[in-house]
Amino acid sequence: MSTAAAAHVEHGHEEHHDLGFIRSYIFSEDHKVIAKQYLISGIIWAVIGGLMSLVFRLQLGFPDMDMSWLKPFLGQWINESGKLDANFYLALVTMHGTIMVFFVLTAGLSGTFSNFLIPLQIGARDMASGFMNMLSYWFFFISSVIMFWSIFIETGPAGGGWVIYPPLSALAEANPGSGTGMTLWLVSMALFIVSSLLGGINYVTTVINLRTKGMTFDKMPLTIWAFTFTAILGILSFPVLLSAALLLIFDRSFGTSFFLSDIYINGHALPNQGGSPILFQHLFWFLGHPEVYIVILPALGLTSEIIATNSRKPIFGYKAMIFSMAGIMFLAFIVWAHHMFMTGMNPFLGSVFMLLTLIIAVPSAVKAFNYITTLWRGNIIFTPAMLFAIGLVSFFVSGGLTGIILGNSALDIQLHDTYFVVAHFHLVMGSAAFFGMIGGVYHWFPKMFGKMMNKTLGYVHFWFTFIGVYLVFFPMHYIGIAGFPRRYYQWSGFETFNTYADLNAFISVAAILTFSAQLIFIFNFIYSIFWGKKATANPWKSTTLEWTTPVNPGHGNWPGEIPTVYRWPYDYSKPGAKEDFIPQDVPYSATPESNLPEENEMISEEKEIENIEYNHNIPD
Amino acid sequence: MTAENTLREEPKPVLSINKWKFITWLFIITIVMLFASQTSAYLVRRAEGNWTEFEMPQIFYWSTLVLFLSSVMVFLSVRAARSDEFKKLRAFISGAFVLGTAFLIMQYIGWQQLQETGIYLKGNPSGSFLYILTGLHAFHLISGLVVLVFALAASFKMNIHSKKMIQLEVCSTYWHFLDILWIYLFVFLLYFR
Numbered sequence: 001m002s003t004a005a006a007a008h009v010e011h012g013h014e015e016h017h018d019l020g021f022i023r024s025y026i027f028s029e030d031h032k033v034i035a036k037q038y039l040i041s042g043i044i045w046a047v048i049g050g051l052m053s054l055v056f057r058l059q060l061g062f063p064d065m066d067m068s069w070l071k072p073f074l075g076q077w078i079n080e081s082g083k084l085d086a087n088f089y090l091a092l093v094t095m096h097g098t099i100m101v102f103f104v105l106t107a108g109l110s111g112t113f114s115n116f117l118i119p120l121q122i123g124a125r126d127m128a129s130g131f132m133n134m135l136s137y138w139f140f141f142i143s144s145v146i147m148f149w150s151i152f153i154e155t156g157p158a159g160g161g162w163v164i165y166p167p168l169s170a171l172a173e174a175n176p177g178s179g180t181g182m183t184l185w186l187v188s189m190a191l192f193i194v195s196s197l198l199g200g201i202n203y204v205t206t207v208i209n210l211r212t213k214g215m216t217f218d219k220m221p222l223t224i225w226a227f228t229f230t231a232i233l234g235i236l237s238f239p240v241l242l243s244a245a246l247l248l249i250f251d252r253s254f255g256t257s258f259f260l261s262d263i264y265i266n267g268h269a270l271p272n273q274g275g276s277p278i279l280f281q282h283l284f285w286f287l288g289h290p291e292v293y294i295v296i297l298p299a300l301g302l303t304s305e306i307i308a309t310n311s312r313k314p315i316f317g318y319k320a321m322i323f324s325m326a327g328i329m330f331l332a333f334i335v336w337a338h339h340m341f342m343t344g345m346n347p348f349l350g351s352v353f354m355l356l357t358l359i360i361a362v363p364s365a366v367k368a369f370n371y372i373t374t375l376w377r378g379n380i381i382f383t384p385a386m387l388f389a390i391g392l393v394s395f396f397v398s399g400g401l402t403g404i405i406l407g408n409s410a411l412d413i414q415l416h417d418t419y420f421v422v423a424h425f426h427l428v429m430g431s432a433a434f435f436g437m438i439g440g441v442y443h444w445f446p447k448m449f450g451k452m453m454n455k456t457l458g459y460v461h462f463w464f465t466f467i468g469v470y471l472v473f474f475p476m477h478y479i480g481i482a483g484f485p486r487r488y489y490q491w492s493g494f495e496t497f498n499t500y501a502d503l504n505a506f507i508s509v510a511a512i513l514t515f516s517a518q519l520i521f522i523f524n525f526i527y528s529i530f531w532g533k534k535a536t537a538n539p540w541k542s543t544t545l546e547w548t549t550p551v552n553p554g555h556g557n558w559p560g561e562i563p564t565v566y567r568w569p570y571d572y573s574k575p576g577a578k579e580d581f582i583p584q585d586v587p588y589s590a591t592p593e594s595n596l597p598e599e600n601e602m603i604s605e606e607k608e609i610e611n612i613e614y615n616h617n618i619p620d
Numbered sequence: 621m622t623a624e625n626t627l628r629e630e631p632k633p634v635l636s637i638n639k640w641k642f643i644t645w646l647f648i649i650t651i652v653m654l655f656a657s658q659t660s661a662y663l664v665r666r667a668e669g670n671w672t673e674f675e676m677p678q679i680f681y682w683s684t685l686v687l688f689l690s691s692v693m694v695f696l697s698v699r700a701a702r703s704d705e706f707k708k709l710r711a712f713i714s715g716a717f718v719l720g721t722a723f724l725i726m727q728y729i730g731w732q733q734l735q736e737t738g739i740y741l742k743g744n745p746s747g748s749f750l751y752i753l754t755g756l757h758a759f760h761l762i763s764g765l766v767v768l769v770f771a772l773a774a775s776f777k778m779n780i781h782s783k784k785m786i787q788l789e790v791c792s793t794y795w796h797f798l799d800i801l802w803i804y805l806f807v808f809l810l811y812f813r
Contacts, residue, residue: 201646205643236649238650239651240654243654243661250752255741256742257743257744258661258748273670276668279665
């Protein structure tokens with residue numbers, strides 16, 4: 001079967017069962033609709049989180065500024081003299097972190113692309129359980145509503161940092177946000193964890209159980225590998241966060257002392273005895289560290305696909321990519337204490353965690369190397385998606401290098417909790433994952449909405465964002481090395497830091513410009529959904545299965561039979577081949593001109609693959 | 621296993637494991653991680669000292685036996701379903717449900733005994749952990765009872781028979797897991813008081 005011909009058969013609309021508006025677009029069990037729901041929720045959250053960062057960047061960059069003009073939005077959080085409330089500043093930082101890490105880069109990234117691409121790329125009609133998938137989105141939605149609500153309560157949202165360390169988060173007296181705001185935060189996160197687990201369980205089950213004929217593990221696209229590893233990380237680490245949150249809830253509401261001990265407030269001792277705040281940090285970072293890989297791995301997976309397609313070259317080191325992701329996943333669980341070098345831990349233990357942390361540089365470097373060697377002498381097509389993918393590699397390298405510095409427990413004494421850390425994780429995890437997500441949207445937009453996004457606006461968006469991100473985060477390294485601590489409301493009280501007033505103002509201006517550039521993307525996104533140019537079924541000449549579906553894949557994805565897979569997903573520019581790509585569902589017997597000797601031998605196996613009969617006695 | 625799933629064409633499975641069983645196992649892994657983190661937090665906290673030792677309430681020994689018996693009941697119900705003995709099937713599932721409920725009541729009595737010996741939720745973390753661990757298990761056991769009720773309802777609607785075992789098998793996997801989980805917690809608490 002020639003894909004080019006099959007791809008142009010339009011069956012899309014006949015496949016829709018008549019479910020009515022609510023079942024098709026709101027409480028939908030179709031993975032493509034759920035993916036779009038996640039994407040749009042993620043974009044809304046990203047705007048909210050981004051605006052929050054602008055408010056506190058204004059405070060940091062221009063501490064003397066009169067912010068009265070923000071009063072219509074922030075109300076009582078701007079006091080009479082036009083100053084931002086200090087406690088609200090802490091709440092903004094906390095909410096910015098929570099929103100970006102969990103709601104945008106976990107739900108918005110994994111939720112969108114795992115849902116969208118897993119069934120399409122492995123050749124399945126839908127997820128293993130559409131119902132669980134729907135439940136996963138609606139748990140996320142309720143969790144979002146609660147988190148959003150917490151922004152508007154009188155005492156403000158949680159303000160103890162996104163890591164919610166006790167006793168700051170455990171005692172309502174500690175900070176205005178530690179009262180109701182913190183309670184809502186915990187409820188919202190508990191629901192978020194349920195949502196992530198439902199999603200993750202579904203992703204792994206789908207990948208293991210529902211692959212099409214011939215889609216063996218060694219023929220899976222790297223995106224699917226990345227999503228699978230991400231889901232496994234989530235399944236293993238989110239319950240631990242739930243554990244920590246549960247004990248914290250008991251400390252807050254039921255008077256237990258898991259994390260509290262020897263605390264005096266205004267000279268009065270609290271009754272809590274025998275708790276350990278460090279215990280919370282262990283529990284939190286056992287999730288918290290895998291969480292950063294939950295954020296970055298899907299972005300790396302998307303990048304692999306985009307770079308291979310637009311370099312018109314097979315991905316360099318397919319197996320090395322899989323093993324390095326597996327290595328990162330494994331190491332993710334045994335490095336958590338590098339966030340805790342300053343907690344007074346045993347220095348020997350510190351050096352063990354330091355060693356394990358530095359080992360992560362090896363699989364990460366393998367990945368960066370493989371991306372660059374895939375680009376090397378490729379026929380590179382600079383689509384907006386490709387530019388964002390290359391941007392990801394750039395951030396992954398420049399942010400990763402500072403990771404090696406921070407991973408040293410001796411250097412961490414100086415750099416801990418300074419802007420150096422902020423610069424590091426915003427580059428390697430924040431911006432890199434964000435670029436992966438945006439690149440993914442540009443690349444898979446034609447399959448999601450059947451339209452093309454405007455290229456020119458894409459280029460403008462890319463260059464403003466790419467340069468903007470470096471202008472924001474690069475100077476932060478200097479401020480950090482100088483010792484300026486993160487999370488401080490104001491630095492002008494310290495004579496030492498006055499030298500950095502200009503640099504801070506510069507960062508703030510760059511941040512405002514970078515954020516404004518995102519409006520170009522949002523305009524392009526909405527405009528293209530409605531008025532974009534119609535897409536073809538396979539606009540990027542890509543090999544994977546999702547491009548063999550019609551332009552607007554209907555319910556069940558393929559109008560006829562699900563295609564059978566014969567080859568790996570990276571047959572680009574194969575010597576001898578008629579075109580510079582051979583889709584995965586083209587058998588070797590159809591391409592005698594480009595087959596390698598061992599591939600000719602595999603022709604005899606094709607009949608076997610086609611004749612695979614699944615055991616229909618297994619009921620679903 | 622919703623109605624929608626049976627109506628539309630399902631993707632063909634590659635491996636011979638049923639997807640619902642697979643989902644159950646993954647779900648069990650998440651619960652294992654939850655309790656693994658709780659018990660390791662327990663050990664870390666205990667190693668720091670300032671730890672009040674407690675006596676396990678006598679009734680916990682008996683409740684362990686009751687939960688074990690209910691697990692046996694579930695095992696027998698699977699055998700009954702395989703040979704299409706429906707009366708036995710219903711009796712065994714009901715028996716398991718009753719024993720499971722009895723277990724919960726005994727746990728509650730155990731809590732009261734603990735309070736009589738002066739161990740409260742508030743106070744030294746050792747006691748708090750004891751309540752949290754048993755309470756968290758009880759919470760999961762309630763979810764197990766709900767699963768049992770669904771299986772019982774299905775057995776009355778003749779939806780469980782030798783050709784349609786998935787629901788009961790999933791139910792029994794979960795129930796046995798909850799049993800093993802309790803035995804683990806019980807031995808753990810006995811050993812690290």
